[in-house]
Amino acid sequence: xxxxxxxxxxxxxxxxxxxxxxxxxxxxxxxxxxxxxxxxxxxxxxxxxxxxxxxxxxxxxxxxxxxxxxxxxxxxxxxxxxxxxxxxxxxxxxxxxxxxxxxxxxxxxxxxxxxxxxxxxxxxxxxxxxxxxxxxxxxxxxxxxxxxxxxxxxxxxxxxxxxxxxxx
Amino acid sequence: xxxxxxxxxxxxxxxxxxxxxxxxxxxxxxxxxxxxxxxxxxxxxxxxxxxxxxxxxxxxxxxxxxxxxxxxxxxxxxxxxxxxxxxxxxxxxxxxxxxxxxxxxxxxxxxxxxxxxxxxxxxxxxxxxxxxxxxxxxxxxxxxxxxxxxxxxxxxxxxxxxxxxxxx
DNA sequence: CATATATAATTAGCCGGTAAATTATATGGC
DNA sequence: GCCATATAATTTACCGGCTAATTATATATG
Numbered sequence: 438x439x440x441x442x443x444x445x446x447x448x449x450x451x452x453x454x455x456x457x458x459x460x461x462x463x464x465x466x467x468x469x470x471x472x473x474x475x476x477x478x479x480x481x482x483x484x485x486x487x488x489x490x491x492x493x494x495x496x497x498x499x500x501x502x503x504x505x506x507x508x509x510x511x512x513x514x515x516x517x518x519x520x521x522x523x524x525x526x527x528x529x530x531x532x533x534x535x536x537x538x539x540x541x542x543x544x545x546x547x548x549x550x551x552x553x554x555x556x557x558x559x560x561x562x563x564x565x566x567x568x569x570x571x572x573x574x575x576x577x578x579x580x581x582x583x584x585x586x587x588x589x590x591x592x593x594x595x596x597x598x599x600x601x602x603x604x605x
Numbered sequence: 606x607x608x609x610x611x612x613x614x615x616x617x618x619x620x621x622x623x624x625x626x627x628x629x630x631x632x633x634x635x636x637x638x639x640x641x642x643x644x645x646x647x648x649x650x651x652x653x654x655x656x657x658x659x660x661x662x663x664x665x666x667x668x669x670x671x672x673x674x675x676x677x678x679x680x681x682x683x684x685x686x687x688x689x690x691x692x693x694x695x696x697x698x699x700x701x702x703x704x705x706x707x708x709x710x711x712x713x714x715x716x717x718x719x720x721x722x723x724x725x726x727x728x729x730x731x732x733x734x735x736x737x738x739x740x741x742x743x744x745x746x747x748x749x750x751x752x753x754x755x756x757x758x759x760x761x762x763x764x765x766x767x768x769x770x771x772x773x
Numbered sequence: 774c775a776t777a778t779a780t781a782a783t784t785a786g787c788c789g790g791t792a793a794a795t796t797a798t799a800t801g802g803c
Numbered sequence: 804g805c806c807a808t809a810t811a812a813t814t815t816a817c818c819g820g821c822t823a824a825t826t827a828t829a830t831a832t833g
Contacts, residue, residue, distance in 0.1 A: 468639065509781065520784085573763045592639060685789090
């Protein structure tokens, strides 16, 4: 598998400086490069529909909640700030995939709902997207999956943000 | 290990829709979440020095080339566009870590050089950063490393951008 | 009731990435 | 020598993150 250009440069520099344990460095960069490649290919799949990953997440969250959701709830479930949600909703609204309605009880609040077009698009894209992702590991045997999960966990345990409360 | 909020939401939605092979989905999200956590912790380490990952990459590329480098060379070695390099250099120049000099032969071109301050900072940060990354996999045995590398490769082989020419 | 505090959403400004357009300069062929 | 084309760097405009500040509305408390 190919490492990203920047990681090749970093490895080369680490070698030049005779740093120890280049193997560990390479392993880390392999994991990071795989993740980047997955993200990149996901973005490539979503782009033709005018979607980014962030927009896509909001869409399926809304599709699951048939009474609509408030922006702050979307932010919480998507794991981004409310300011980011405002921006993503602006894009989705421009594409006529969602609409903002005033909340009847609380005049500060909004209900976000999928339009018909938004529902259709979400239906079409969600399954395709999930199946594609699952396909990446579809040819893994049960022991391989268990091994990989365990090894990833072992690396994660060495991270400061994992060991601590990690807050957010 | 904890999955990112958005992946939890996606898994939940996939379960609600009774999609097959949730195990593969989870495995993928575990890998992506680990990569995000590594990136986040790296950024946290670099931030106190006023560095982002992109800026850091330019610094050590410049440190390795003691005659200075042209912005287009930096872009190529860092794997980003020249426009991005322009922006990163603006930041580094503002922090007095690099300087832009006119190329004596080609009046279109620049030579970018580290300042003394830039050299010092690079020295200090590079080793620390590399050792920290290596530490994430420092407690892996040789067979564990081989296994992990093989499993990551196997997943990468299922990616469109890996199998194809993948362009740039 | 009045006031302080909390919450909802947006706005403004920053960052780092992109693509496309611009400006300046080299270079190669006629 | 001139013109077409390529290359160097920047600028502009966009995106999707973030934080911090603003505006409007609820809510709780003295």
